[in-house]
Amino acid sequence: MTETRHRATDPSRADGPPGLVGTLDREGGFARPRATGRDAPEESGAGTLLHRARAAVDPRLRAAVDSLPAGLRRVARHHFGWREADGSASGGGSGKAIRPALVLASAEALGGGEARESAVPAAVAVELVHNFTLLHDDVMDRDTTRRHRPTAWTVFGDADAILAGDALQALAQRLLTADSHPVSRVAAVRLADCVIELCAGQQADTAMERRDPREVTLDETLAMAEAKTGALLGCACALGALYTGATEEDVDALDAFGRGAGLAFQLIDDVIGIWGDPRRTGKPAGADLAARKKSLPVVAALTSGTPAGRELAESYGRPHRQEEDLEHMASLVERAGGRDWAQAQAADRMARAVDELSRAVPVPEAADGLLALAEFVTRRDI
């Protein structure tokens, strides 16, 4: 339901794998690149926006979680990284608040500071939905760590993780419907539609992983990634726009902007999953290939009709063995054009996203925050 992969958050990864962002920049994917130092992103516009979003959202997010019955609260607090399983304080973080930041930046871009303030409930609701999907995805995917901590199901069991996720979805809807803002009802409907799309995306992903690699098409992989990763980023931007009283056209443009940025993120994350530096990604080199993950560059290679693509398909049809040459497999993806395709697609999606944004927000300065966040999401895990 969320980004296909969650890599460990390593501060040293802040600038992404060398060359990748450069490639995008060269291809002009990021319009109006900001003068932010790559080595100090926290001082950049994105860093400030994320910090401000976390500060604006956290009190209401914690209040919402605190309102849960004790048993569910315990699981949720652990998941958010606020408490250990025994209830003691935790040093963990609650993630980077990229989605709330998109809600607030979108509201500010179209409606200024007051609109930004009014959109806080929507930002909290989006963050609750994101975390509900993380709780459930971890159960389904049997992922054992998240944000450097054991996942909820490994600590509390499947049932508690499923139930805490269910409760967070209910909390998200409760927060929006209880909000007195005139658009909160429309926002709640849009968020519910988004949840359904996230579910469809996660379902497509799990189904795809079970299928014969030669039968998966690039179009369906892109559609899956858009539903799983793009939909909530799009919804976040759309909700922020809604809270400014924007026209339906502008709301849809902001949605398209967020979706495009989300898909660009997924494409780049998939590239990092194959060629990323293990010291930066926190995962062994070629882990995605060893796991036979049908990531976007891989499917592009498999469907390329090239000899390298056919050789890759043969490898993907066999189970991974210890002695397998993952470097050779990565070079097959590259020779089949998977890497270039993914990078070009990411640049193209981002360019189209920026076009959508400039339609809805014609004043360049007003769009700066959203652009900084979009650039940020394509440079690290979100």
Added chain:
Amino acid sequence: MTETRHRATDPSRADGPPGLVGTLDREGGFARPRATGRDAPEESGAGTLLHRARAAVDPRLRAAVDSLPAGLRRVARHHFGWREADGSASGGGSGKAIRPALVLASAEALGGGEARESAVPAAVAVELVHNFTLLHDDVMDRDTTRRHRPTAWTVFGDADAILAGDALQALAQRLLTADSHPVSRVAAVRLADCVIELCAGQQADTAMERRDPREVTLDETLAMAEAKTGALLGCACALGALYTGATEEDVDALDAFGRGAGLAFQLIDDVIGIWGDPRRTGKPAGADLAARKKSLPVVAALTSGTPAGRELAESYGRPHRQEEDLEHMASLVERAGGRDWAQAQAADRMARAVDELSRAVPVPEAADGLLALAEFVTRRDI
């Protein structure tokens, strides 16, 4: 998140286990007992109300499910019993629509036919929430059959069943928030609160089953049953009342009525789980005891401080073996007072529920539908 047990629906069980309803009647649990033939409940008021509720709710329920993306729709249609896994038509039924019937009967009791019509979206939303919890409960409890059909997770896998449940929760909220009725927003908040309570009830139940039988208290077992079974029946009645523009006091009274009826159902269902006729329950005699289920009569016996209760605790501390004398265990529960307590509690809860109802609906005829449904839920599985 729902009733602790789901027995096979056996038409021959329509009159409940012999003597049980009689006991309740004798104890005066059911005020104003209706002149319904026990052997022909479908001709009774309850049967008519359930039939009418199904007819009113089904078109919108099916439309809501049809609006889901194909993969989720397939799982949901199978779960509702409308389609087989391959998409072909199914002869299965979609359950007895008791919760939608409570919504509609509550609206009619306080506001007449027009209010009943307006409350249909709330009835559909409650049915969607109920089915979302069934999908998830079956995954957590590893239940393999429901409504005489294989459960979703056994057919489609855990991930699809979890995702279909998530989508049904979103659909329920979407339906209420998109409804233009002036109270739909308040109703959506109330439904979200109910979902959280259902989650807490299911969590308490799964946690309780893992605990030492000597450490479980009767109060917490009753609280668990109220959250797990009573909350949604209460919410159904409350939503129906809301749609008539009833006062907060009356809405709360209807909630209390539904909760009481739900708890009475659970108490009686637990009695049936021990002493019910296997030919009627569809489960082997003593199955709950063999499974060491901490049902209400069992916990009453375990906490009775009687020699029989202590002997039962010893048996519950040992794993079940083939040669175990389940009849003897049942007699221990009985001698420890568990059976009498449960029957008296059920009668008491129902009497208090009826009191609540008569406060909000003073005209006896107007309350007839709700009373018929309450009597019905305590006579068969819901």
